[in-house]
Amino acid sequence: MSLKSGKLTVPLRFMGSSDNYTESSIILVGVPMDFTCSFKPGTRFGPQKIREVSIGIEEYSIYMDKSLEDASFFDAGDLDLPIGNPEKSLEIIEEAAGEILKDGKFPLFIGGEHLISVPIIKKVYEKYKDELVLIHFDAHADLREDYLGCPLSHASAIRRVIDFMPSKNIYQFGIRSGTKEEFKFASLNTNMFTLEVYEPLKAVIDKFKDKPIYVTLDIDVLDPAYANGTGTPEPGGISSNELIKSMGLLKDLNIVGFDIVEVSPPYDLSDRTAIFAAKIIRDVILMVSDYENN
Template sequence: MGLKDGSFTLTTKFMASCDSYEEASVVMVGVPMDFTCSFRPGTRFGPQKIREVSIGIEEYSIYMDKDLTDFKYFDCGDLDLPFGNVEGSLALIGDSAGEIIKDGKFPLFIGGEHLISVPVIRKVYEKYGDDLIVIQFDAHADLREGYIGCANSHASAVRRLTEFMPAGNIYQFGIRSGTRDEFKFARKNTHLYPFEVLEPVKKVMDNFRDKPIYITLDIDVVDPAYANGTGTPEPGGISSKELIQAVNLLCSLNIVGFDIVEVSPPYDASDRTALLAAKIIRDVILSTDK
């Protein structure tokens, strides 16, 4: 497979995407996978919906004082996955991420469920090693050993990361749901900041100011009142404003990869969840030119 050999489907581009992979510094890949969703499926429709609604926001970001029209980024479209084949799909995702990284470009992946982050982060870690910091915004700890006997589950995505990178390099923000064992593991192994996002980010960001940083953002970190289009909504979350502020704060650092996951359009007739995701993606793209 490869980014240039017809293994993608693209019907609508994210706004202002250029037509050349070679010229782009940022490469966007949609991953329409929700094979292991534990509550409500539908995140396979997330990447395309985010693209569709992107036309509803401005190319100019007042937060960044930058404009997408001044950037070269390429939207590959959605990966063509072997439906229902979790291991095969993860391999394809990893191959795509590896090619983007090998070509010296910034990987930006849109889910899909949170499990899609694992092969992407693995490839980023292969490049940066133990210097890599992973920042997780999420309602759920995602630290289960497995879910109903399945090790590869969106409920265990972050636990899978600890099998190939130091757990102490993982910072978890906004977490407000998980099993007793997950929280026990997190308090012992990762950096856990439950409930809040912006204030703890401000307090600890100096710890990784000079490190390469990968952000994995599960949209359910936001309260369902602001982002109800997700498969496992969890009341008691942060506002969309707080998330935008936190992402923009971190984007001043050395971000080397990004994914946004768990947007599930069937549960949001207003499209406000997808619009929030599109706005965050825009600012992440704009942040790559320091």
């Protein structure tokens, strides 16, 4: 497998993508995996749908005051994963992330379920070691040791990250769902901020000024009114405007990797969830380009 060819599965590309891997500083990769979804599957269709609807938004972002015409990114397509084999799939994802990092480029992954984040973060951590900070936006704590006896589950994504990364480097925002044990674990290990995102992020953001940061964004951090197309919707979430404002707080930080997960098109009849995800991806591309050019 080589991302450079741009000949992975799904020929559809994100709006404004370059045709040249080598000359692009940001590499976008889709990961169509939903093998461990605990409620409603369908996130494997997320990457393709997000690309499809990306043409419905403008290349110019009013938030970044910049256009994709000014950015350099390459959409490599979707990884070809063995359905039903999460272990092998995670190996393939890790290999792809490693290739991007080895080539000195920015990894931007579209899920798929949240478990896909683990091998990507692992490769980024190997590069930056204990300097790396993880910012986690989600409705769910994702701190179960296992789900129904399975340690490789989207319900255990952040717990699996803690297998190799210091838990105190992990900052969780918007969390409003989890077991009692997960919240107790978080109180002793991670930095968890429940229910809200913008205000707690604003309060701690100075801690990250000189740190490399990886951001993992589960779309269900939003209230289902704004993002109904997800497999485990959780009422009581934040608005799309709060998330956009929160992303704006990251603009001047050293973001070194990003993923957006859990968009599930079968439940997104209006495409509102996929469109919002496309908008976030556009702004992340522009945000990273902005930082690299400074």
